[in-house]
Amino acid sequence: MPILPADHAFDVSVPVLVIGAGACGLCAALTAKEGGAEVMVLERDETPTGSSTLSTCLIPAATTRLQRDAGIEDTPERLAADLIAKAKNQSDPEMARWVAEASGPTVDWLMDSVGLPLMLITEFKYPGQSEYRLHSSPNRTGSELMAGLLEAAGRAGIDIATSAHVTGLYGDRATGRVSGARITRPDGRTEDIGCGALILACNGYGGNPEMVREFVPEMADALYFGHAGNKGDAVKWGLDLGAAVKDMASYQGHGTVTHPHGTLLFYGVMTEGGFLVNLAGRRFSNEARGYSEQAVDVIAQSGHVAWAIYDEGAHRIGVKFKDYRDGMEVGAMKSAETIEGVAGITGLPLDALRKTFSDVEALHDAHGEDEWGRDFTACDVLEPPYYAVRVTGALFHTQGGLVVDRHARVLREDGSALPNLFAGGGAARGLSGPSRWGYLSGNGLLTATTLGRLAGRAAAELVKEKADAEA
Template sequence: MKQKDLISPGRRQLLKGGAAMAVSVAGLGAMSAQAAECSGDKPPHFDEIVDVLVIGSGFAGMSAALQAKEAGASVMVIDKMPVFGGNSTINGGAMAVAGSKLQAKEGIKDSVDTMVADMLKAGRGMNDVEMLKLVCNGTAESCQWLEAYGVEWKPFVQHFGGHSLPRVLQTVQSSGAGIIRPLIKAAKQHGIEMRNQTKLESFVKDPAGRVIGVQVRDGYYFPQERTGKMRLIGARKGVIMATGGFSRDLEYRQMQQPELNGDLDSTNHPGATSEALKQMMLIGANPIHLDQIQLGPWASPDEKGFGTASQFNTIATYPSGIVVDVRTGERFFNELADRKARADAIMTRRDDQGNPVYPVGFTNAKGAAQAQTLEWGLKYKVIQKADTLEELAALYQIPAKALKAQVARWNDAVKAGEDKEFGRPMQKAMALEEGPWYGVRMWPKVHYCMGGVKVNTQSQVLHLVSNEPIDGLYAAGEATGGIHGASRLGACAVAEGVVTGRNAGRICAASAAIELKQA
């Protein structure tokens, strides 16, 4: 047997990728000689050096940066995009917290064990249990930590799908910007260096294999891959990867899930791509659950991206309304099931040719009272208003008699305190007795990557072969995999990002510093 036949197809592809990278680096002119030192016996000379380098400026990245700074480390945050915050800024700003002060105020008895059980159920048992416990254990204290930096929550607890009880807090802005802006403001006040348009190109390792810094494109203009000046940034204590997921990387996401093609929109910002993940894999990081990609079941086909419908459906339709098939006027799933169950159910609504038949979710004025995006949704006709159920049926071509009968059955279920049709939790269920009515067409969008690199409870990235930590490399947030298993519960992205980001920042800052040389 020839030697090349002993190399697996995956390994052969990885070797080809490594060769391509070597060719790319060799073409960088004057920079290439300096970069070449990284793999030799001579230590490289860095353009800049800090204790902790954080890559990514979302929930995980900013939490890591501030926690490391609190521990006394010098910190730099870099982001390839022109604006800080990534997906976190356009996130709904909802955080699942087990044992919050607001839960206690409303008499809601919750526990870390209950939250762990809920996430395990949603994750179909695929979750990394130790990491899951770390996240759930850290939510209450991290919530208070955010408040100390100026984050404000709405004065009530919400019940998101898949959670067995209400435990979700949401920023007063109904946006992740209500978390990101205070954290960025605090970072600048505390002397954390913030660099945008700075794209990771590759890692720098010392002869012992420790990650001691990165090569970046400074002055990068997304998505023009050849822009920017090549520079080296050193990290005495470590590099923290908080680079998010890859849902906007159409080619790469289709490698994992071929059916997630260009016909499906994404709620994520354009920079949610896979190159940082690939760089970690090139130095041996263990990828886990990359094919577990979540669809957001609250999105609408009548607008691009996250839009207005997502917040409306999350805070109004799902907890205080119902969703029906327009052909029958009847419900067809539990509106408070986990995201995977709801998205899977909605995706079955198709005609004989396989084309989507968009379901309609609706509630009344009482149910929509706290929906902050209602006005904008009405303005852009993503949400439509009807004074009567007959008018609502006509707007969406639903059989009026069947729709009215379904509403009557739902109201009977609310009065009885039991949903015999689909087993929906009824703690905060609301009868739909009078209009006006607000409806929205629904179709899932690619939203979140449950997969990423495997880390331990010290936030260290683990090697594919040895399962030992890659020295000097940490990761947090959506860049990691395994915590959520097959499906992430709503509001657990903020929880994961903040808790694991702080964990990585604290541990990285406490690690031994190595001596690096500056150019």
């Protein structure tokens, strides 16, 4: 991933160049185009998908039109406070505030300008979200999000070059200014494209085993559930150009990927009163802290698996998620009318399972926290039929990355901005603090969409200022 000499003569040049056609890159490109700049997106895959397609499309945002219509009084300050609290005050609080501020207008824009039929989720709250503020598509899939963004890009006449793997940037290490990108085609041919501003939207390093081993060693041997093409290129280029990176050990994990089926089990089954047991039939963690930190706890159990136990109420919410229905189709969900039945379908030891059920039931009336810090008093006691799903932990995406400011400009260690380099989504440092436990549900698409918007707007302004100055 070299930095090539900046003074290259390019046959083709565009004002704004975006690397990566996921949610961040497409939000950035659409916004740059709205801002009056010509823009081109470079995508390594034949068809743009990215982790954005794999996602559940849960996008947190405060003060959206949908929230107002539902009578929900939320504020950017409350969202920022939740983000900061989940990251135990170890993220950048200013960034949490300006991202939260931009989140509501971004979701309104996704609906009104992009045309996405988003809806507000009011059936459950994920851990740490103090208000109903997760927005999603009708079937709660990233493929619906991506289809809407790609359609809007088509309407706007944005060029998306696919099978265009960016294998080098043209730039000046002394100034940090970039002048273009080299792409390598599947047959090995290379092409060079110049630019006035460059937006890195090529996500993090979850798909790069060496980088995961270096920065996130606790997940080095875990299943990677994100997009394989996210190899950490943004971080590598940024570092070569003098940029600062932060929170490189931070990531989104997930503790309920069905095993061996490999579908995503909607985590609301836990917040609705469900719990996880190991193969000995015993609980081992506070399932209500969040799904990200749960990944290592599940992986630490015998066989690296656990059973998620929940009931019909949670199941009814789950079926609204396509991922959940996919799990049902491949037989990941099992159900039984009695605890004995659950032991039968899972092979878990009956006595231990009976004790776990009765301990959890007692915790509902106990008015306090259990030994792992979970308080069950707000949930209903599980009612038959019960559901049981075997799960494992996985790495979804990394949250460390390039440090950016409120215009998504990439910063150096001393806080100064590189002249014409922007980053968003998984390419940028997120809001989850230094480790696995700071990820508040939706942090991935929150920064993919809002930083994409901010980067697109600032890049368009930058190239316009330059064009005006030269006119």
